[in-house]
Amino acid sequence: xxxxxxxxxxxxxxxxxxxxxxxxxxxxxxxxxxxxxxxxxxxxxxxxxxxxxxxxxxxxxxxxxxxxxxxxxxxxxxxxxxxxxxxxxxxxxxxxxxxxxxxxxxxxxxxxxxxxxxxx
Amino acid sequence: xxxxxxxxxxxxxxxxxxxxxxxxxxxxxxxxxxxxxxxxxxxxxxxxxxxxxxxxxxxxxxxxxxxxxxxxxxxxxxxxxxxxxxxxxxxxxxxxxxxxxxxxxxxxxxxxxxxxxxxxxxxxxxxxxxxxxxxxxxxxxx
Ligand SMILES: Nc1ncnc2c1ncn2[C@@H]1O[C@H](COP(=O)(O)OP(=O)(O)OP(=O)(O)O)[C@@H](O)[C@H]1O
Ligand SMILES: [Mg+2]
Numbered sequence: 001x002x003x004x005x006x007x008x009x010x011x012x013x014x015x016x017x018x019x020x021x022x023x024x025x026x027x028x029x030x031x032x033x034x035x036x037x038x039x040x041x042x043x044x045x046x047x048x049x050x051x052x053x054x055x056x057x058x059x060x061x062x063x064x065x066x067x068x069x070x071x072x073x074x075x076x077x078x079x080x081x082x083x084x085x086x087x088x089x090x091x092x093x094x095x096x097x098x099x100x101x102x103x104x105x106x107x108x109x110x111x112x113x114x115x116x117x118x119x120x
Numbered sequence: 121x122x123x124x125x126x127x128x129x130x131x132x133x134x135x136x137x138x139x140x141x142x143x144x145x146x147x148x149x150x151x152x153x154x155x156x157x158x159x160x161x162x163x164x165x166x167x168x169x170x171x172x173x174x175x176x177x178x179x180x181x182x183x184x185x186x187x188x189x190x191x192x193x194x195x196x197x198x199x200x201x202x203x204x205x206x207x208x209x210x211x212x213x214x215x216x217x218x219x220x221x222x223x224x225x226x227x228x229x230x231x232x233x234x235x236x237x238x239x240x241x242x243x244x245x246x247x248x249x250x251x252x253x254x255x256x257x258x259x260x261x262x
Contacts, residue, residue, distance in 0.1 A: 035228035038165060039212075051225045055172070058140035059225075061147065062164045064157070079137070087144070 001110045010094040017090030030102045034059040057083040071098045124188040133180020143168035162238040169231040170196040194256045202248040
């Protein structure tokens with residue numbers, strides 16, 4: 001799925017990374033616990049989260065992710081935006097809540113892990 | 121270790137906002153050196169977990185990353201409270217982090233086991249009241 005499709009499905013605002021909206025991503029995960037993202041996530045390129053602090057960006061950078069979606073109208077700080085810019089991370093923000101945002105992406109084909117996609 | 125390259129960082133324990141920034145810098149440096157992405161990812165995740173630990177559990181410390189021909193070595197050293205029972209601390213899910221840390225997205229008790237998982241060698245030296253020194257190595261295959 002292209003990042004711009006995620007943006008459309010979630011009616012999201014692009015905070016940074018307009019030039020990367022055409023990039024393809026194949027799986028996503030949702031969590032407010034960065035500990036869990038670091039421990040359980042493998043190749044998911046998109047992180048949906050309701051947590052707002054610089055560690056969200058740094059965690060996604062460590063995990064080689066491409067895009068962060070802030071749910072529940074959460075707004076990243078200028079410092080976070082700058083960090084994202086430096087790392088080439090796309091930041092999106094949506095009014096939708098975590099459950100609905102994840103459900104919308106999943107039901108439109110963005111799975112939790114790549115296995116399903118490659119074996120389909 | 122001739123030709124080894126090393127990076128040193130002071131990790132500020134007073135300012136959570138900065139936590140993880142040394143690891144981000146190391147990741148950039150390793151990328152510039154053209155190391156394999158999987159190696160970079162393992163080193164950065166392991167160091168990041170350790171760096172966050174130094175900030176939330178030990179009031180900050182020092183980090184040193186040495187890039188040698190055969191391995192990347194990460195040394196994290198702090199003068200914090202130390203770890204009384206290392207075996208227990210290594211168990212997935214064990215955490216002494218307060219709720220305030222959990223609301224920042226950390227404190228699931230997954231960091232140390234994750235550091236072990238992502239590195240080839242890991243050694244913890246810790247003394248209660250004195251501090252903790254963690255050495256991790258990720259081997260480079262040539
Ligand atoms: N540098 C340190 N100094 C003192 N205690 C530490 C240090 N690192 C870890 N610990 C202790 O070991 C426990 C387990 O650490 P671990 O990183 O596995 O989990 P956590 O930091 O509590 O949560 P998470 O890493 O999932 O965010 C900590 O809760 C803490 O009690
Ligand atoms: Mg930890």
